[in-house]
Amino acid sequence: MSFDMSPAGLKKLCREKRLYASLPELNEVLHLHHRGIVEIKGLEEYTGLKTLHLESNAILKIKGLDCLMNLRCLYLNQIKCLKGLSCCQCLRQLNLSGNMLCLEEDVAHLTKCKSLQSLDISRNKLDNEESLQIIQSLRLTLLKMSGNPIVSTIPYYRKLCLVQMPTLTYLDESPVSEHERRLARAWAEGGNEEETSMRETIRKEEAHQREIHRQAFEAMIEEATAELAENERKQREAAERAQEERAEAAAREEQCRAEIAAREEAKRRQEIQEQRRAELAAREEKRAAELVAVEEELAAELAAREKNLSEEWIIERLECADKERKFKKELQERVLERVAQDKNVARPMLWGTKGYKSLWEIATNIDDST
Template sequence: MKITKKWLKKLCQEQQLYSTPSCNEVLYLHYKGIEKIENLEEYVNLATLWLEGNAITTIENLDHLEKSLRCLYLQENGIETISGLTSLKALAQVNLSDNQIKSIDQDSFAGLDQLTSVQLCRNRLQDNSGLAGLVAVPNLSTLDLTGNNIADVRVLEQVFMKMPSLKVLMLVGNEVIKSMSTIGVPYRFTMVAALETLTYLDDKPVFDDERRAVSAWKAAGGLRLYLERGTLSDDEKRQIKMAAGEAMRVEREAIRVEKEAAHRKNMDDFEQMIRQARIDKGLDPDDCPLFRKTAGAGEEEADEDMPGLEDEEGEDVETGEESAAAGVEAEAEAEADEPEVGEASPEPAETVQGDTTFLTTAEDEASEVDVDEVD
């Protein structure tokens, strides 16, 4: 598919964009089978350009967007080399995921001081030297390298620790995570301790509590397991792990105690606020369900509707014999309440003799029996 001016105007009409190219700030050219970026010169005010899911192999012909373009989406193409971006001085976000990029040259993002987010998921990045171009981006805060082939543990000190603005880092799907564990270096602790500006690592945020605990781990020498991994003896590693682990445990306990104290204070403040509100309304502050005392140590509340529950040998618990006797008595009382035969007029019953049906009662039957006996 080739981009032509006529095709672009027709596309803008279909997408309900402006017919005047310079009036458009966004252009959707994704999944169109485009092989080359061209004929966009009239669209001088584009802030966002979608070129996702095409057959583009080279980033080119975007110099006219030097002052306007902020977001460029080039994922799912066939790009092998990052080029043609250095003139885009306003560029803040670029997505180059799902391409064929093997390395990032020193000048790939040169001069892009506004660039804060780079997505390079599922490319062919492998060597630490191939990531050198990322270090040259002074304000890069979000970096997604998910699903590449990065395996060298030195990438932390050679690349990431040289990025002062890095806040979000995605490394899921890279061998480096397993490599750190293999040499006895805890991956997440190490990354958070080494990158002090980090607020999000892989699929989890770095909360203040975690940062504080990891700082204690680092202060106790935990980061030495990584930085001095080639010189520490096994005994030194073991001692460092024990000391750093204990420091983290103590800090976590301190955090827990502080949170409980803060929670209690919040509840006390809330109670005081409610009490004052009731006083202001002329109500008894203690006559509130929230403040009524519940059963505590040495203090029990009586409930007349609920029978007392004690041990099996206690007085309030029925034994099996007592329960059975009570059942027998109940049955006897029920039988005593039933009417005896002859005391009430029972319902008549049907009797069939030949083709004739008679209604008879128990009294009639009894009379017949008496007559027979007399005979």
């Protein structure tokens, strides 16, 4: 059953593929291959399409693409004529492999696609030189024509394409190198001899280029070796500097530790000295207190002794005074008695003598109260 390529059918397909069904102009890629389509239609609203896949269908004519002004990639099959492509001015990639193109009139409309860069027209029925000339007039970068009779019937097909199409970078199943292009131009200018000469020139150029590359590689090796040696030297110097810095840091750290230890030792010694001074002051204070106590005790003892001595002395003096008084009294009595005796016996004769006067003076000076 063929696909209904109507606006309703396309919107249904967009909904199934999760594309923009309500805004068809936002769709950029549309896959309609393997759906049995025989006629292109219903694309009027899909103005934003850039890639359209219509291969593996039954489409014989190209039409209904007038509205696709932004189309860049188009895939078709079963096409016999390319009439209808002139409206696709932005078309860059066109896949017409496996179609039914055979005459130059069938491909003549390709010249109106000014933006075309990639053309796959393989497995068609192109067999005349005019068709190839039309294709060679295009500014293509990729061309696939394998599977067409013209590829095997025209001598030097690949060289002719390379000479006529200077922008080509990929032809059929292999890329185009600059050397291959130069050989093709030499062949076109002077035949096989010129191609052989160009091949030798290219060989020498390649050898020279290889020599340049070898020298550059050796210079790069030398430069890399020198740079490696320089880097190793710098690394050694950096390692030595780092080692010196570590040694200096270790020395500074050791010095700091020594200074800290010295300060701590000085502080400890100062604390010990202060402690000793405090202990000495405490001992001195204790000793002073003890001395004061001893002095007070001695003073008290001396005071007590003085008190005791004073009392004893007073008692002794009193006793001495009493003894002296008794002695004086006895002496007075004896003197008076003697005086009395002398008075009674020979008073006129004793009064005037020296002995009498001294005895009388002693007797009169005796104080009974002392």
